[in-house]
Amino acid sequence: MTILTVLERQAGAWHRLSWETLAAAQQIGRGLGARVIAAVAGREVAALASQAAAQKLDRVYAVEHELLGTYTADGFTSALEALIRKLNPELVLFPHTYQVRDFAPKLATRFQAVLVSDVVGHRIEDGRLVLVRQLFQGKLNADVRFAAAGPWFASIQAGAYRAGQVEAGAAEVEAFAPDLDAGTIRTRPQPPFREAARAVDLSAAEIIVSVGRGIKEKDNLPLVEQLASALGAELAASRPICDNGWLPMERQVGSSGQTVAPKLYLAVGISGAIQHLVGMKASKTIVAINKDPDAPIFEVADYGIVADLFEVLPALTEEVRKAKG
Numbered sequence: 077m078t079i080l081t082v083l084e085r086q087a088g089a090w091h092r093l094s095w096e097t098l099a100a101a102q103q104i105g106r107g108l109g110a111r112v113i114a115a116v117a118g119r120e121v122a123a124l125a126s127q128a129a130a131q132k133l134d135r136v137y138a139v140e141h142e143l144l145g146t147y148t149a150d151g152f153t154s155a156l157e158a159l160i161r162k163l164n165p166e167l168v169l170f171p172h173t174y175q176v177r178d179f180a181p182k183l184a185t186r187f188q189a190v191l192v193s194d195v196v197g198h199r200i201e202d203g204r205l206v207l208v209r210q211l212f213q214g215k216l217n218a219d220v221r222f223a224a225a226g227p228w229f230a231s232i233q234a235g236a237y238r239a240g241q242v243e244a245g246a247a248e249v250e251a252f253a254p255d256l257d258a259g260t261i262r263t264r265p266q267p268p269f270r271e272a273a274r275a276v277d278l279s280a281a282e283i284i285v286s287v288g289r290g291i292k293e294k295d296n297l298p299l300v301e302q303l304a305s306a307l308g309a310e311l312a313a314s315r316p317i318c319d320n321g322w323l324p325m326e327r328q329v330g331s332s333g334q335t336v337a338p339k340l341y342l343a344v345g346i347s348g349a350i351q352h353l354v355g356m357k358a359s360k361t362i363v364a365i366n367k368d369p370d371a372p373i374f375e376v377a378d379y380g381i382v383a384d385l386f387e388v389l390p391a392l393t394e395e396v397r398k399a400k401g
């Protein structure tokens with residue numbers, strides 16, 4: 077069996093999710109006794125391909141073509157389709173990035189398959205692969221087994237696997253030049269989507285107080301700011317708070333924000349959608365305040381306070397101030 081991992085580059089460097097996907101591929105490969113190979117597509121990707129070749133892989137393919145210099149769904153789909161037809165992998169894994177969301181479903185349909193997106197884990201049962209993905213904002217975990225023959229296509233959600241767990245090794249790089257025709261590329265690329273600028277580095281914070289939609293109004297934010305200041309914590313938020321402009325985008329935690337792992341993460345009025353969890357679940361201790369006892373945040377929380385945050389926050393802030401003298 078062969079697993080092909082499609083790595084992604086962004087502005088000449090690796091997209092951070094590439095390594096998490098490689099960690100997933102290596103772990104699945106170990107469980108199934110499969111060969112793990114990787115590919116990176118673009119123009120002048122040789123240097124990146126050799127970096128990938130320093131990992132434990134059976135081979136790395138540098139998929140090079142002039143027409144892959146700028147990303148297009150048509151170009152990437154055709155180039156990777158050609159590589160997959162040559163290699164015949166059973167499983168093709170992608171990082172769940174904006175770019176992958178754009179082209180991978182189309183690539184899968186070229187093989188009469190679907191993309192199993194947002195995979196957050198896996199198991200091997202009776203020698204067969206079971207992928208886990210979440211439904212309904214993390215309220216349900218679904219097991220996905222493949223019934224038809226491969227290739228199977230899946231994308232790995234941010235934060236589901238640890239980049240630090242990628243095993244080092246030495247692999248050969250092989251160049252692959254797909255036969256692409258400019259006439260089949262129908263889109264004119266615009267500047268790529270730019271993720272939020274990082275003026276605040278939450279990844280260095282030891283304590284984070286993070287606020288969600290449960291806070292109801294911008295005018296209520298001082299309640300969390302006071303607790304953060306009493307604890308000497310950085311303030312962070314779920315996406316709706318930043319989308320509303322109540323806090324700057326760089327304070328957003330989650331799949332489209334920052335990934336954090338403080339000693340203490342205090343989630344206030346945050347439901348715990350998967351896109352939020354992937355950004356904070358590696359925190360050492362998680363405390364959640366939420367009035368809904370069934371909120372998914374409690375599944376990752378070490379301590380849960382099922383209560384109205386408007387009652388808990390002032391009392392907690394006062395106690396912290398007292399304790400700190």
Ligand SMILES: Cc1cc2nc3c(=O)[nH]c(=O)nc-3n(C[C@H](O)[C@H](O)[C@H](O)COP(=O)(O)OP(=O)(O)OC[C@H]3O[C@@H](n4cnc5c(N)ncnc54)[C@H](O)[C@@H]3O)c2cc1C
Binds near residue numbers: 291330344
């Ligand atoms: C492509 C994509 C990327 C995304 N990226 C991110 C991301 O990076 N980060 C992110 O956070 N989200 C992200 N999201 C959005 C995500 O799916 C959720 O919508 C979001 O995380 C929900 O935010 P929330 O928990 O603050 O709000 P809600 O889901 O509305 O939860 C509010 C919670 O507050 C509780 N509450 C209400 N009132 C009180 C009270 N008085 N006291 C105590 N608790 C109370 C409720 O019980 C509820 O659980 C993304 C979504 C998509 C589709």
